[in-house]
Amino acid sequence: MMNNFTLDQISEFIYKEAECLDDKNWTQWLDFYIDDCVFWAPAWINESTYTSNPDEELNLLYLKGKQHLVDRIYRIETGDSFASVPMDRTTHLITNIRVNARSTHQISVKSNWLVHSYGMRESQNRGGFYEFQLVSANDQIKILQKKIILIDDKLVGPIDIFHI
Numbered sequence: 241m242m243n244n245f246t247l248d249q250i251s252e253f254i255y256k257e258a259e260c261l262d263d264k265n266w267t268q269w270l271d272f273y274i275d276d277c278v279f280w281a282p283a284w285i286n287e288s289t290y291t292s293n294p295d296e297e298l299n300l301l302y303l304k305g306k307q308h309l310v311d312r313i314y315r316i317e318t319g320d321s322f323a324s325v326p327m328d329r330t331t332h333l334i335t336n337i338r339v340n341a342r343s344t345h346q347i348s349v350k351s352n353w354l355v356h357s358y359g360m361r362e363s364q365n366r367g368g369f370y371e372f373q374l375v376s377a378n379d380q381i382k383i384l385q386k387k388i389i390l391i392d393d394k395l396v397g398p399i400d401i402f403h404i
Contacts, residue, residue: 242342242343242345242346242347242375243342243344244376245347245374245376245381250337250347250374250381253272254337257269257383258353259332260272261330261402262330262331262332262402264402266316270306270310270313272382272383273306273309273382274306274375274382274383274384275305275306275307276305276306276384277306277382277383277385277386278294278303278305278385278387279301279308279309279385279386280299280302280303280304280386280387281299281300281302281387281388281389281390282294282297282389283298283299283393287393290389300388300395300399301388301400301404309401312401316400316401326359327359328357328358328360328403329359330356330357330402330403332353332354332355333353333354334351334352335351335353336351336352337349337350337351345375345376347373347374347381348371348373348374349372350372351369351370351372352368353368353369353370353388353404354366360397362397364396364397364403366392366395367391367392368388368389368404369391370386370387370388370389371385371386371387371389372385388404390404
């Protein structure tokens with residue numbers, strides 16, 4: 241039941257998910273997601289509107305189902321991912337975590353984020369908003385959907401799951 245989780249527990253969960261990305265702890269990171277999860281970064285249509293239908297519109301990144309996350313991790317670990325070779329160092333900074341809605345089955349959470357990355361002798365900063373749909377599985381918080389909205393509409397360099 242999702243109403244049992246406090247804002248502190250939800251915040252700690254979101255911080256730990258980001259820490260796993262920074263630590264490249266892929267196995268633990270995958271445990272944050274349920275099997276039918278969605279990991280989605282929509283693209284901008286114009287200055288104030290981003291895509292709203294990931295199945296029919298352009299996306300910066302769209303991974304539907306945990307198996308696609310597993311496949312992405314496999315490509316990262318084997319060096320088959322252009323966006324991940326060489327592997328960048330990252331730090332995720334997350335702020336303003338707030339619960340937007342609660343039901344007995346889901347919690348909608350929004351936060352701000354900034355990711356600093358260093359790779360190829362170059363630093364980059366990207367920022368935006370996270371919109372999480374969280375569910376409970378075996379009395380643990382899990383991610384049903386993570387929508388990553390970048391405030392930048394021009395991307396320099398590659399982008400992968402740990403860059404955002």
